[in-house]
Amino acid sequence: MLRTLLSLLLPAWLALASFAVAAGQPPDAECLVPSKPGGAMDLTCKLAQLGLRNQPSVPQLKLSYMPGGVGAVAWHTLGSQRRSEPNTLVAFSGGSVLNLARGKFGKASVDDVRWVAAFGTDYGMVAVPASSPYKTLGELLQALRRDPRRVLVGMSGTIGSQDWMKMALLVSKAGVDPRKMRFVALEGGGEQFVAMQAGHVQAISGDASEALLYAGRGTVRVLAVLSEQRLPGLLAGVPTAREQGYDVVWPLIRGVWMGPGVSDADYRRWVSAFASMEADPEFARMRAEAGLYPFSRTGDALTRYVKQSIADYNRQAAQFNLVRER
Template identity: 75%
Template sequence: MKLARFLHSLLALACLRTAFAMPPQAECLIPSKPGGAMDLTCKLAQQALHADTELKLSYLPGGVGAVAWHTMAAQRRSDANTLVTFSGGSVLNLALGKFGKADADDVRWVAAFGADYGMIAVRADSPWRTLGDLLKALKRDPKQVLIGMSGTVGSQDWIKMALLARLTGIDPRAMRFVALEGGGEQFIAMGAGHVQAVSGDTSEALLNAGDGKIRILAVLSEQRLPGRLAGVPTAREQGYDVVWPVIRGVWMAPDVREADYRRWVAAFVQMESRPEFAELRERAGLYPFSLTGDALTRYIKQSIDGYHRQAEQFKLLREP
């Protein structure tokens, strides 16, 4: 009897290990072109998960996330080995109906494992040295300043500038924006002189700040950020009370088996518990933010409600 119980225990343990074993290779799908924060998010997961699985990076830009969303929902609904990166901007687009009739329950939210903040930047040789300088120029003639952003009117980059403009007495719809696909393109466009300012995120700015060619005018955080951005004032410090945190993480297709979904949730919980993860996250320019599984799903739904309220302020919601 003892031998039988022992063998039964070994079998149960083997089954449990098999159920939660990571695949030897999986895919992280990036819904933008290389070089932006979406790319950075998948690369962080790739580095942090390397002991468990090899994560291959793929790019599927288009519609600021809409193409990747609909590809997974329509063609790869049961794909248990593909993660798709998302940001707070993806959730905003979902709230605004930019993914069609999709809603938060159409995918499975796995993990959010970092955050960064909105920021406003110009070229290092720009005449604008503070956020106030830029906003005064916009107030004098909003048509004379081209602002690069990821997405179109209603995107999170647009709303950041709209909130700042409204505090300055500028009609946000009077500003001129150039819609680009991801943070990498924004900084390329500014470097080439096609736009004079960028509304983006701190992680993207850090990717492009090393050569000294850009000047970050403000970070949209509650207080100054540590590390390389410690010398950059917040918008609040400069008299503009705008804060814009941006979470970053991954989701999966809707019909993934429960066991596979829980396997990935557990993998990210374990990933974030490792001592080296905090260092990897910091090197990626991200700040602590951790939610997985059901808790993340609740957070996403609450965020959508909040974005709806902001969208109503700017009359961005589509008529039913």
């Protein structure tokens, strides 16, 4: 798994980074995680860090964290105070794009940043503690149908977020009004699993790559993955929601963007580095170990994809009469 690679590679790199700081030479490049450590955004930056380490055109990445507003704090910080930094990347996901579409970043638009690369796709999932009485997705949804307030669901973000949308689509298939769901808004996937393991929530709506970090510990039961077909590897035994009679598929891309004031030359340098990274068979192996699946868009192609995704998300939100925030 990717965390095994990280346990081997990161200590040595961190030692070099510490030496550089001590010598008054800060690291040259940064991948900013817009959430707390332990979730899929963290995983995105770590995968970029490992994948780019042999790309000579760009400096090595260090990771830093800027949680808040489910990505809004990082978005506005880079868009205003740090808009021209040539070597700062920010992780994003399909959930970030959904938040942008729904107005959760204020008046921000897709053109306010520079979209660099998307280098993998993930899928939604639903999980409960291993000790939960719910053994299948159907059992969980039927419990919610009997009493929507009975199960407290942990999710990243509030009403209209991607985790909320995934559960809304599922419970609506079971005949439940999504507005009656009882949920706790948390900051990132890592916090979701911590809250569930502490007994603060009885289920979580999250992502498959996050589940991979916890499913092998025997404390989590993944009830369904929201993919077209079963996923390989550790989650191979987990049925899709479709298999269980609930036709919901939720893919989400993972990648990085940069501030709007970055020069064309620096922007193209990073776009080219990611394009080379994604063509490397070694990166394909690391991506698979991270629980992500092939998806490649860089530069202008990614920008067009994000714009189309925003239109698609807005159509989905209209199903639940969600009003765009202003």
